[in-house]
Amino acid sequence: MSRPTTGRLVGRIILALAAFSAVFPVFWTTLNAFKNRVDIVTPTPLFIFTPTLDNFAYVLGRDSVFAGLVNSLLISGAAVLIGAVLGLPAAYAIARYPNRWSKDIQFFVLSLRFLPPVAVAIPLMVIWLDLGLYDTRTSMIVTYTLLTLATVIWLSVPAFARVPKEVEEAARVDGYGPFSVFFLIALPIASRSLIGAVAFAFVLVWNEFLIALMLTTSDAKTLPIVASELTQLGRDVPWGILNASVVLLSIPPLLFLGVLSGMLNSAFKRKSS
Amino acid sequence: MKTKTLLPAAFLSPALIILAVLALVPTVYAIVISFEDRELSRPDGRFVGLDNYVSLFSDRRFLNAIQVSLTWEVLTVAATLVIAIGLGILMFECASPKARNVLSLLFLMPVILPRVSAAFVWKFAFHPLYGIITYPYKAITGQPLDLLSNPVTALGTVALVDVWQWGLFFSVIVLKLLETLPPQPFEAARLDHARPWEVYAYVALPMLKAPLISLAFVKMIESLRAFDLIYVMTRGGPGISTETLDMYAFSQGFIESGRISYASSMAVLMMIATSVAFTFIWKRAKV
Incomplete structure (x- = not known):
């Protein structure tokens, strides 16, 4: 247990990546749910945008x-x-x-x-x-x-x-x-x-x-x-x-x-x- | 427990009768329909004996579907177990108890998602123009990357989503299993200067052989339920490259021609194959 080697570091990085992969797709989908169409259909993925509730209003309506x-x-x-x-x-x-x-x-x-x-x-x-x-x-x-x-x-x-x-x-x-x-x-x-x-x-x-x-x-x-x-x-x-x-x-x-x-x-x- | 009581009969019979009726009636019906020539548009069928079964074996799409289903089964079960064991050991080896709890919660999330949601989330992530995963490729090469429309990569891409859901979930179970092991064998192996991977390969995993086989078994059953993922992500396409047995049965019985009897004969064969295989594996694993 007590070997703070590079092996442990690599292990932790892999775990962090796995955790990221578990969460990010869901996070990204949620983010997109608050975007206007123009902010989704972009050549480069956008992280900063003006959020909108229109999508939810439309879906629930x-x-x-x-x-x-x-x-x-x-x-x-x-x-x-x-x-x-x-x-x-x-x-x-x-x-x-x-x-x-x-x-x-x-x-x-x-x-x-x-x-x-x-x-x-x-x-x-x-x-x-x-x-x-x-x-x-x-x-x-x-x-x-x-x-x-x-x-x-x-x-x-x-x-x-x-x-x-x-x-x-x-x-x-x-x-x-x-x-x-x-x-x-x-x-x-x-x-x-x-x-x-x-x-x-x-x-x-x-x-x-x-x-x-x-x-x-x-x-x-x-x-x-x-x-x-x-x-x-x-x-x-x-x-x-x-x-x-x-x-x-x-x-x-x-x-x-x-x-x-x-x-x-x-x-x-x-x-x- | 010694006294005679009505409890077992009163508690068991309603549930078992309902289960038996709900399970047996459709099963018997499926077999009956499969000997007829029913179609959706024509509710009354004639008895045609084994015709449906005979034509299945000269149906190239059916043979293709068997192959796709088997590939899917092997691919997803193997990849899930590799990911689960790998991440489970990593969590056991290099995460603090607190980090383990957080990771366990996060790794449980994908499998709880409706498969329709998971399928859509990833379908969009793999979108050739707007997808976040295909973005780096597009940015570097200037070419869109369309993995789901390529017959060679489509099945693997869908399988990735399945493994994302189940591999992460099972890694939590592998971690819990490792935590139940007594510490002495680990210490003994370390005293013998075993490398970490040797400790797991020769000590820990063999001790967990039975539960790991059960996990593989559960995954084999769950892998049969790939329909939702494939339906949303590729609909069996491109062509028939991701058309599994349930996808083909669905499209025969429902979309294309409404040949219920033909679809039913496929379902009956699947039922027989899975029941025989799983009963065999289950009894074997128990011994």
Whole structure:
């Protein structure tokens, strides 16, 4: 550890460059979102310019973007809620009441992640068309529940397993039934990691693209689809508006950065102790 | 735990029933559709047996898509792991605890971004005229550099974005894994005058073999979800040089001809291939 050599210096420079590469593209996009078109379409990249809010005003004022935002919030929110309400108890049962199928159940839940999204989206498109539910929020919520439920279960099993067994035993001795142990003891103790798991499920469906692209055409379009349509505009590209819509799309997931990083930390803490 | 309780049944069955229905119905449906000749414009299909599958194997675009997908898979998984292990070790070796925390937070950011956002951010950065990355090249040579329109460089350029997202994220995990290792083997190796790289190559990384294999496994699964990046950045082009299997299935089933059954047969083959491969790897890795 104690060799302040050139090797260390080079290492630090590489790390600084990597950190720069992680942050700069996002920073640059945000900067461009506040530029007028003339300041973006320049032969030399501009760092100093007169900022404008026109791009954001335009994006937020557009019906399609607003509708996409509402759809995204409702669909992701509802799917995450259902996923959490059904997934957390299921994860607890897997963690605390192992039976001979527990391993298989966990593998089944994980294996849902192997399914190529196209392989889910194509048949679902036909199913929702047949049921007359194509391009509705309902069909999107049901479809996304598959993703949120599996993710919540997958990430919450270890979180519940980390709750000290002794605490639950003590509660049982005090006369708590199995259900009260879950609601009053396990759920609050594991809550930090569980919030991380639920946040991860939210980010996953908020960012989801392929399924939404195939299952919606107008009414239930989510924000990523709307944003991607903006990025495919023709020759005379309104770059500022594009950057602004990308910034808008990225804000909700980035709000969870702290929560997710906390979940990562707690997931590895146990192993070291 | 000894007392009989309804809890496991009450807690497990709703979730599992819903998951099973939501996963199995589309899967069965995909297989059924793939034996028909359905099109978007014509909802009722006839049973045509294995026709779709037979024509797939004489479809050059399909064979090209397999090749692109495999290249993508190998390229992104390998590059992600190299970057992750490299940066993880560097953080472990030369960053203070405080710097590690800051770096971990920063390295987590790209992967949380919606892939549509990440794809656009980089697409614009690689823009031949206004891009910030292509700017130095343009300033020096006077020529615009259009990496995404060149069949040779397009796939690699898109892969760079994928590795930017996952390589940085996994480097945080590699760091956390290194932090869980006991310090004694490191000290012992140092006393034996092992060079730093030898300590990692012969001591630390072999101790982390199992979790690193799991990481590779997770990345293999995630690399299958490249659609968003490719869709926004190149749409499979130029030509078909970045057309992966999901991109081709999408364009067959959706954009070009609406041949749902044909696209579905592709999806079924992908499903079989990934399930078999991943189940095999998973069981192997567990042993």
